[in-house]
Ligand SMILES: [Zn+2]
């Protein structure tokens with residue numbers, strides 16, 4: 001039998017083609033119709049011995065049952081990747097650049113999908129050695145915090161069975177071929193919020209006849225920015241960013257409504273509740289003092305991502321075996337980013353694997369940026385880490 005490394009080498013060209021195809025045809029969250037059909041077709045053509053089921057409209061659940069089950073009782077583990085893209089216009093001159101104007105894989109979910117597919121190919125090859133069952137989740141809608149919940153609410157999936165779950169994400173601040181793992185809390189809890197300010201609009205020359213939501217929005221944002229700096233302990237961590245503000249149509253019409261949207265990041269429920277209460281209090285106060293109606297709404301939430309130390313150890317051993325100790329980095333500080341993988345991690349002991357995606361010596365880019373790119377080496381690093389984790393979990397000699 002081939003080693004994992006050799007097997008990956010043999011299918012690498014095919015996987016690069018898949019990645020480029022996915023990158024060229026990005027789809028927005030919960031609308032991954034072509035992506036799901038493409039993956040399903042590739043599964044039918046190249047992988048035997050699996051069960052495939054749709055979850056919601058665009059999610060795919062694949063089951064691979066190992067055939068060495070006499071060794072231990074049957075365990076289930078989950079490997080998960082996300083598939084959605086972002087509303088960004090790609091600014092890269094690549095032969096496989098996005099063909100869908102205004103939509104781009106700027107968070108590397110095309111790479112994650114390809115890594116999970118490659119991992120499935122590897123593990124199917126090693127099926128005779130695996131004493132358990134592996135579920136592969138091709139998940140939609142991570143960016144809108146809906147995809148993980150669509151799996152968790154599917155009655156066909158028995159979530160009392162899995163003993164471990166591993167997710168994968170590219171990391172732009174790490175060189176391709178390197179892997180970063182972290183025990184405990186590694187990413188923040190996320191709340192998305194929307195605040196609407198309303199008042200009777202009117203002519204810009206007669207503000208006395210209106211209640212101006214534009215100037216109220218300016219006051220409100222300035223006051224809300226004191227919550228983290230003045231009301232949150234300097235030893236605690238939180239971010240409150242307002243990233244969208246819309247209102248008005250012309251220079252001389254005071255509009256009836258301005259809408260502000262933002263994101264709140266916290267690590268504990270206590271800090272989260274305190275900040276939410278402060279936001280509501282400041283909205284009430286500003287509404288009272290300026291005479292506009294202000295309605296804050298907390299729309300979507302994902303919890304902080306907490307990695308199980310024992311499961312992280314298993315992943316660490318696999319990475320050392322396949323990629324070498326030099327290519328394993330242990331994260332020490334959590335980041336303020338959020339992930340809906342945290343919904344799985346709340347229920348099942350987890351590891352979130354960061355696969356380096358920066359070309360060694362290449363330019364540093366950020367996620368969610370029009371110049372975002374991933375190095376081809378991310379595929380190999382991710383596949384070895386994820387398939388190695390599964391084999392190490394099942395104590396397969398590899
Ligand atoms: Zn993202």
Ligand SMILES: [Zn+2]
Nearest residue numbers: 107108109169
């Ligand atoms: Zn992402």
